[in-house]
Amino acid sequence: MTSTGYTPAAPDLRRRGIRLGDVLFRGVSLAAALAAAALLGLITWKVIDLAWPAMDAFGLSFVWTEAWDPVKDLYGGLAFIYGTVMTSLIALVLATPLSIAIALFLTEIAPRRLAAPIATMVELLAAIPSVVLGLWGILVFGPWVRDHLEPWLQGAFGFLPIFSGQPSQVGLLPAALVLTIMIIPITSAICRELFVRVPKDLVDGSMALGSTRWEAIRKVLLPYAAPGIAAAILLGLGRAFGEAIAVTQVIGNGNVIPSSWFEPADTLGSRIAAQYQGATSVLQAGSILYLAAILMVISLVTNVVAQLVVARFEKVRRAY
Amino acid sequence: MATAGSADERYDITRRSSGLGRRRLTEQAFAALGVASAVVAVGILGLVLGTVLYKGFSQLSLSFFTKPRPLFGESGGIADALVGSALIVGMCMAMAIPFAVLVAVYMSEYAGPRFSRILRVVLDILNGVPAIVVGIFVFGLLVVGRGQSAIFGALSLAVLMLPMVARATQEVLEVIPRSLREASLALGVTRWRTTVSIVLPSAIGGILTGVVIAVARVAGETAPLLFTSSIAANQISGDVTNALPTLPVAIFAFSESPDPGEQAAGWAAALVLIGFVLVMNILAKVFAANRRKRLEGA
Numbered sequence: 001m002t003s004t005g006y007t008p009a010a011p012d013l014r015r016r017g018i019r020l021g022d023v024l025f026r027g028v029s030l031a032a033a034l035a036a037a038a039l040l041g042l043i044t045w046k047v048i049d050l051a052w053p054a055m056d057a058f059g060l061s062f063v064w065t066e067a068w069d070p071v072k073d074l075y076g077g078l079a080f081i082y083g084t085v086m087t088s089l090i091a092l093v094l095a096t097p098l099s100i101a102i103a104l105f106l107t108e109i110a111p112r113r114l115a116a117p118i119a120t121m122v123e124l125l126a127a128i129p130s131v132v133l134g135l136w137g138i139l140v141f142g143p144w145v146r147d148h149l150e151p152w153l154q155g156a157f158g159f160l161p162i163f164s165g166q167p168s169q170v171g172l173l174p175a176a177l178v179l180t181i182m183i184i185p186i187t188s189a190i191c192r193e194l195f196v197r198v199p200k201d202l203v204d205g206s207m208a209l210g211s212t213r214w215e216a217i218r219k220v221l222l223p224y225a226a227p228g229i230a231a232a233i234l235l236g237l238g239r240a241f242g243e244a245i246a247v248t249q250v251i252g253n254g255n256v257i258p259s260s261w262f263e264p265a266d267t268l269g270s271r272i273a274a275q276y277q278g279a280t281s282v283l284q285a286g287s288i289l290y291l292a293a294i295l296m297v298i299s300l301v302t303n304v305v306a307q308l309v310v311a312r313f314e315k316v317r318r319a320y
Numbered sequence: 321m322a323t324a325g326s327a328d329e330r331y332d333i334t335r336r337s338s339g340l341g342r343r344r345l346t347e348q349a350f351a352a353l354g355v356a357s358a359v360v361a362v363g364i365l366g367l368v369l370g371t372v373l374y375k376g377f378s379q380l381s382l383s384f385f386t387k388p389r390p391l392f393g394e395s396g397g398i399a400d401a402l403v404g405s406a407l408i409v410g411m412c413m414a415m416a417i418p419f420a421v422l423v424a425v426y427m428s429e430y431a432g433p434r435f436s437r438i439l440r441v442v443l444d445i446l447n448g449v450p451a452i453v454v455g456i457f458v459f460g461l462l463v464v465g466r467g468q469s470a471i472f473g474a475l476s477l478a479v480l481m482l483p484m485v486a487r488a489t490q491e492v493l494e495v496i497p498r499s500l501r502e503a504s505l506a507l508g509v510t511r512w513r514t515t516v517s518i519v520l521p522s523a524i525g526g527i528l529t530g531v532v533i534a535v536a537r538v539a540g541e542t543a544p545l546l547f548t549s550s551i552a553a554n555q556i557s558g559d560v561t562n563a564l565p566t567l568p569v570a571i572f573a574f575s576e577s578p579d580p581g582e583q584a585a586g587w588a589a590a591l592v593l594i595g596f597v598l599v600m601n602i603l604a605k606v607f608a609a610n611r612r613k614r615l616e617g618a
Binding site for chain 1: 343344346347350351353354355356357358360361362364365368369371372419422423425426427429430431439441442443444445446448449450451452453454456457460461479482483486510511512513515516536537539540541542543546568571572574575576583586587590593594597598601605
């Protein structure tokens with residue numbers, strides 16, 4: 001190969017050693033990447049495997065059966081699915097307009113010097129561990145809801161069945177409100193990032209044509225960011241679905257679908273957390289895992305849909 | 321411009337356009353609503369932090385940090401939970417960080433765009449798996465038959481930490497300029513040496529930011545520990561093969577207690593945990609600011 005006179009033998013040897021390093025490093029990092037993917041599969045498989053006794057015994061009817069009776073060894077998930085969906089939906093309805101308004105305030109209204117510290121504070125709200133929020137929820141917020149908010153709701157909207165019954169410091173409503181507090185920072189942080197990335201020319205152009213700031217936001221900025229907002233809401237929803245600890249502290253762990261929002265209820269995550277000290281039968285253990293499997297499917301679907309929305313949004317944005 | 325006559329009226333900029341009053345009102349209502357929302361968000365934060373500070377601070381003393389939790393009524397502290405939390409989070413970091421960085425390296429340095437995208441989706445889905453499900457997964461996989469242990473607790477936290485750190489690292493690696501890698505490769509440095517000596521060191525600030533945020537998250541995580549390391553004696557112990565008491569689980573137990581003394585201890589423990597989380601978040605901000613400054617200086 002060479003005719004220049006120097007012997008390539010020694011460099012060749014070294015090069016082989018170097019090659020080995022490259023191959024090894026690539027192999028190890030590939031193994032790590034594959035292991036991460038395998039982990040997701042392992043979690044799915046193990047949860048289904050452990051839930052199998054209950055899946056076998058109750059079949060799909062578990063999903064629409066309202067029962068949790070360790071004496072008769074009869075279980076169903078409907079009450080917990082209802083609790084999860086209901087608390088999360090209430091949280092979503094309350095948190096979404098508030099989050100969008102916060103994000104608009106931070107990007108469009110507030111002067112920069114004010115916006116930066118407030119954005120940091122909203123981020124810190126997201127950093128509060130859920131167990132601390134639950135502690136606050138059960139010892140401070142719950143009693144306040146019982147003594148002030150619920151009597152007021154009853155006075156104003158008492159004709160609605162959801163606001164009937166005895167005000168209580170634990171129940172569906174306090175749990176939904178704690179979840180609202182948990183998801184506001186998530187959705188508002190994502191919305192803020194979205195609004196910052198909307199091209200300034202669009203809003204400026206609209207205002208130059210004579211629209212007010214609000215009109216520019218409603219007719220230009222919000223439609224432009226709409227898919228992203230949808231994804232932000234879905235990610236917040238995913239968090240609300242999966243939260244177990246703060247909810248289990250304030251929801252009261254009821255076994256049935258409550259008729260009023262003041263009554264105790266339970267969510268999938270909260271029921272699983274409440275049973276950590278052990279199940280009394282194989283079927284009960286399986287049923288808890290069945291709940292975990294349902295929870296996993298719900299959060300998976302929410303997350304994947306959010307991803308798809310983001311991916312589409314990115315594609316549309318790139319087309320501009 | 322507006323001389324006279326109705327024909328020119330619609331070009332008259334001094335004339336108030338129709339409904340301007342209403343539009344102005346909407347505008348003001350919008351601004352007021354925006355301000356009100358921000359006040360509500362900051363107010364909630366202030367309320368939670370204020371309560372924790374107010375109720376927890378009076379309980380803090382040296383013995384609160386040095387003594388283990390009492391069995392009955394006597395005064396005690398949370399030293400056992402602090403030691404347990406430190407050990408479990410430390411083990412979790414040792415398991416998750418190298419793993420996560422390797423995954424990120426593979427994604428940004430070796431994988432094709434297609435496989436890289438698939439891995440990104442997998443990590444995001446893994447990130448979306450609820451903590452309680454991760455807890456019961458580790459419980460079913462390892463704890464059943466062997467009993468609880470701090471190692472299993474650390475492992476369940478590592479499962480939560482892996483996608484967070486991997487995604488953060490991968491995003492930082494992606495913005496490291498190509499020219500840096502090319503310069504190194506052109507000098508005859510091999511791919512893996514380039515990654516280890518050039519790419520990773522220049523990304524260290526961003527990686528640290530991601531790690532610190534992830535540590536703050538998992539340190540406050542309760543759900544996985546309930547299943548893996550919750551049934552423990554209230555004593556300072558370094559035996560990681562058994563369940564160890566931890567700060568979040570202690571707060572959880574305190575919050576469910578009817579005893580006002582235990583509730584007070586719960587507030588103090590919450591103050592310590594929040595303090596740690598806030599310090600970590602400020603640290604992350606400092607790392608991020610340093611990095612930005614360096615990038616701007618370069």
